[in-house]
Each structure stands twice: as structure tokens, then as C-alpha cells.
Amino acid sequence: MAEPLFQVENVTKSYRTGDVEVWALRGVDLALHRGEMAVLLGPSGSGKSTLLNIMGGLDRASGGVVRFDGQDLTACSERQLTRFRREHVGFVFQFYNLIPSLTAWENVALVAEIAVNPLDPAEALDMVGLKDRMTHFPAQLSGGEQQRVAIARAIAKRPGVLLCDEPTGALDSKTGVLVLEVLRRVNEEFGTTTAIITHNAGIRQIAHRVFSFRDGRIEEAVENAIRLKPEEVTW
Ligand SMILES: Nc1ncnc2c1ncn2[C@@H]1O[C@H](COP(=O)(O)OP(=O)(O)OP(=O)(O)O)[C@@H](O)[C@H]1O
Numbered sequence: 426m427a428e429p430l431f432q433v434e435n436v437t438k439s440y441r442t443g444d445v446e447v448w449a450l451r452g453v454d455l456a457l458h459r460g461e462m463a464v465l466l467g468p469s470g471s472g473k474s475t476l477l478n479i480m481g482g483l484d485r486a487s488g489g490v491v492r493f494d495g496q497d498l499t500a501c502s503e504r505q506l507t508r509f510r511r512e513h514v515g516f517v518f519q520f521y522n523l524i525p526s527l528t529a530w531e532n533v534a535l536v537a538e539i540a541v542n543p544l545d546p547a548e549a550l551d552m553v554g555l556k557d558r559m560t561h562f563p564a565q566l567s568g569g570e571q572q573r574v575a576i577a578r579a580i581a582k583r584p585g586v587l588l589c590d591e592p593t594g595a596l597d598s599k600t601g602v603l604v605l606e607v608l609r610r611v612n613e614e615f616g617t618t619t620a621i622i623t624h625n626a627g628i629r630q631i632a633h634r635v636f637s638f639r640d641g642r643i644e645e646a647v648e649n650a651i652r653l654k655p656e657e658v659t660w
């Protein structure tokens with residue numbers, strides 16, 4: 426089998442606030458294969474966001490190794506991490522983080538401009554089904570549409586990996602399905618390796634692989650023999 430795109434080995438993370446030390450991750454092992462769509466489940470505080478942020482180069486592990494395409498992120502300088510994020514990682518967060526004073530097209534173009542081999546912003550917006558909303562400002566778009574702009578922005582640099590932290594967390598189920606359909610389409614058409622954190626256990630059925638967190642560890646990793654389409658999932 427080909428080497429995984431991401432290899433996480435015995436990763437730990439502790440946060441110290443004053444005298445209190447919290448172990449957010451207590452030894453996580455995970456492999457994310459190229460082209461795979463993974464779902465990360467688990468109770469609040471179990472370490473999901475901490476791991477995603479470390480994988481995306483936004484935070485650093487306290488121990489262990491994180492390899493992306495053979496590159497050891499734990500050994501990278503800040504400069505190298507910034508470059509890794511810029512070139513390889515697309516982020517999607519719960520609350521879109523669009524720039525309110527820029528149109529949908531401009532929000533996407535901002536990222537496309539600094540990318541090495543970008544998608545045309547219009548093409549990225551077409552991919553998420555918002556071709557006819559390019560000149561709209563975020564305030565003129567629904568939550569689900571704003572999230573789709575955020576996905577267009579994340580994919581505009583053709584990232585090797587898309588890391589999504591509760592992308593449907595602020596949406597109703599019908600809108601959430603549309604967002605998941607877009608993520609699935611990106612995964613299938615571009616082969617973008619994708620990790621999705623969610624509190625909605627139903628979403629596990631759309632993934633190739635499901636990782637369940639508990640107390641800073643992965644308790645279970647399950648491969649789905651049959652994947653459902655987002656519209657077939659029970660929320
Ligand atoms: N910057 C930080 N400083 C101190 N403690 C933190 C920090 N970030 C996370 N933690 C702690 O680490 C643990 C794991 O947090 P994390 O955000 O990874 O959980 P999560 O699984 O994403 O939870 P949720 O589902 O609520 O988003 C929690 O106990 C949290 O309080």
C-alpha cells in the first residue's frame with residue numbers, strides 16, 4: 426500500500442495555564458491516506474480540534490511525530506510551517522471567517538493570489554454551486570452559502586489536504602447536507618484528502634474511515650465498507 430499522506434505517531438499535547446497542566450492529546454496514532462475522506466468524532470474536550478490544528482501546522486505537538494508526505498512537521502521551523510500551511514492545507518471552520526467587506530469572488534481571489542497553482546476563483550465558486558453569487562457580500566448570503574464560499578476559498582489553492590472543524594456545526598440539517606455534498610464532490614473530483622470533525626454521528630457514514638476520540642486518544646478507527654451519500658444520512 427502507498428505511504429499515507431499523513432502519519433501521526435504517538436502525538437501528545439499539553440497546555441499549561443498557570444499551575445494547571447491539561448493533556449489534550451495523550452498519544453494519538455493515525456494514518457490518513459491519499460484521497461481519503463475521514464471523519465473525526467468524539468465528546469467535547471476529547472482533543473479533536475487540537476489534533477486537527479497540529480496536523481494543519483497551526484499548533485505544535487508536545488511529543489510524537491507528524492509526517493506530511495514524508496516531511497516531519499514537528500521538526501519544522503515557524504517559517505517552514507507557514508509555508509506548509511500556505512502550500513498544502515485548506516481550512517474550513519464552523520464560523521466561515523469570511524471578510525465581510527469583500528464579495529464572494531474577492532474572498533476566494535485573496536487566497537488564489539498567493540497560491541502557486543491556484544484554481545480560478547470563478548471555477549472554485551462554480552465547484553461549490555455558487556457561480557451566480559460571485560458578486561454577493563457575505564451578509565447577502567445564507568449561512569450554508571457562506572460556508573460554501575469558505576470551502577471555495579479553501580480549495581482555491583488546490584490543497585493536498587482539507588481540514589474541516591465542525592463545518593456543519595452552525596447549520597440546519599438540510600443546509601448541512603449541501604455543505605457535505607460539496608466536500609464530497611471536492612474529495613471525488615480533485616482527490617483532496619479530507620478530514621472532517623463533527624458532533625453529528627450520522628455523518629460518519631459518508632467517510633472512508635472514522636476515528637473516534639476519547640480523553641485525548643483515538644479509541645476506535647473503523648473503515649466503512651459502504652459509504653452513504655450525504656442526503657442518505659440520518660441526522
Ligand atoms: N489553547 C488551549 N489552552 C489550554 N487548554 C486547551 C487549549 N486548547 C484546548 N485545550 C484543552 O484541551 C482539551 C481538548 O480540547 P479540544 O479543543 O481539542 O477538544 P475538542 O474535541 O475539539 O472539543 P469540542 O468538540 O468541544 O470542540 C480540552 O480540555 C481543552 O480545554
Ligand SMILES: [Mg+2]
Nearest residue numbers: 473474475590
Ligand atoms: Mg473542537
